Amino acid sequence: MVRTYLGVSSLLFGLAGPLLATGCGGGGRDETDPMGMTVGNTAGQTSGPATSGTESADESTEGDGGPKLDVMFDTDGMMTGGDIDQSGCDKVDFLFVIDNSGSMGDEQDNLIASFPQFIDTIQNTLDEAQDYHIMVLDVDAWQYQMCENMCTAAPPECINAMGLCDLTAGPACLFPCTLGLVCGLDGGFECGVTMPMECEDVLGAGVTYPRGQGSSNQDCSFATGARYIDSAEPDLAGAFTCAAQVGVSSYADTERPMEAMVQAVTAATPAASCNEGFLRDDAILVVTFITDENDSTGDSAGTPAGWKQALVSAKNGDENAIVVLGLFGDNDQPGAICQDLMDSSGAEAAPRLREFVNSFGPKGFFGSVCAPSYDSFFQEAVALIDTTCDEFIPPEG
Known part of the structure; x- marks a missing residue:
């Protein structure tokens, strides 16, 4: 820079x-x-x-x-000893939105593997901008909502003498008892024991304690004491790994990556107080989202235009202070890597997500979520982030 x-x-x-x-x-x-x-x-x-x-x-x-x-010269409009060119950023806020549905295990591993090289390149390239905030979101609110519903869904005749749901007790027992078994074995859920955590189970709030299968399943204990990591974190890559390993145990009806993003950056939402201090007016904002499904109508609230406006509003109307990076299905693109989504492989084509990224023009960049490695994607993104940082004019005051 x-x-x-x-x-x-x-x-x-x-x-x-x-x-x-x-x-x-x-x-x-x-x-x-x-x-x-x-x-x-x-x-x-x-x-x-x-x-x-x-x-x-x-x-x-x-x-x-x-x-x-x-x-003899007129000093009107000329720089004085106290005047400097104020363009360029000193701070970067990184927001990662990570799909935590059952098919995202490999993709989370790829993201985590690419992060150390990405942040190292950022540190070496953005020489004047060494002040980072990094926050991770997943794409649901209370990930065990369906499991909790299951606790009261089983008819009394399904509960055996040991207090367990018996799926062989009758046709009405098959679904709730099977789901209960999956919730218990797969996600570590217990009826009456596993409860929502303050902020942790709010859509758009930063992740600090991932839970369930495939997750880090621990309190990440960021040095900030907040829901985001900063550049003073003793083990930056380790802290990111803990948060970004959000797991694959989401039992939510829908995945809402864009709605999570909007909630995270919008004032007066339930997530706003949880994320206090993350967004800074004098920083550029870099949003990265990764999902293997299209955020279709009926999933996230709003439209691509509305999602964009939420980010622009969060940056006080300065669209040039935003970089958007997307990793999603490229099935409908020439030279596609992704196959159709089946079980835990492939992905859905994502025209709405691509429309959102493209709405940022040269500040938007997307790649295939099915790529075997994300290293080259993030290395290319660094140049875009660097240019955005160079051109940024921090607000006065």
Whole structure:
């Protein structure tokens, strides 16, 4: 990342060279003459030298006959010693939205494997932006909602003398007893024992204690004491691994990645107080979501246009402060990697998610969730993040 600072010292240097080379000029500079400066600040380029417009000086004579230089220029609109080019970011907020449904085990492993190289490249490329917030979301609220419903769904005749649901007791017992068995063995759920956790089981709240099959199944205990990791975390990759291993035990009726994202960044939602401190006005926002299903009508509330507007509103209307990265099904694209979703392999085509990413133009980037590795995807994304950081103008105050 290239950032250019220009103060009064560089201005005086630019003026002094021509003056000393030519001696005293003949006439005064007209106050209306321009004095322009051009400074390179394009990603991937080295800042060019400051160039000034016409400079001149008045020559006057003191009593001893020696020359006196009066540099005559209008300082209106020019940089002073306290003025610097304020473009460029110092902070980045990373939001990861991870599908925790039963078919996402391999994809979570790929994401976790790619993270250390990704964050290392970010640290080496965004040399001025070393202040990170990193938060992980899953795509449901109370992941055991169906399991909890099962606790009261079984008719009394299904409960045997030991208090267990007996699926052989009759046709009405088959579904609730089978689900109860799955919830217990697969996700570690117990009727009357496993309860929702404050903030942990709120849609859009940062994940700090993944539970169920395939999850880290532990309290990640971030050093921040909050629902996000920051750049001071002693083991950044380890903390991310703990949170991002959200597991595959979601028993929610629908997966809602975009709604989780919207809830996370929108004020006055149930998730807002849980995530306090994550979003910063003077940081760029990088959203990465990974899912093997299309967020269809009937899943997340809203539309691709509405999801975009939620992010833009969260950044006070500055669309250029946002990067959106998506890993989802590419079945309907040329050269697709994904096969149709079957059991735990393949993916659904995701036209709505692609529409959302494409709505950000050059700030949106997507890849195939079925790729065997996400390393190249994230390495390409770094250049986009770097450019966005270079071009970012933090709000005043």
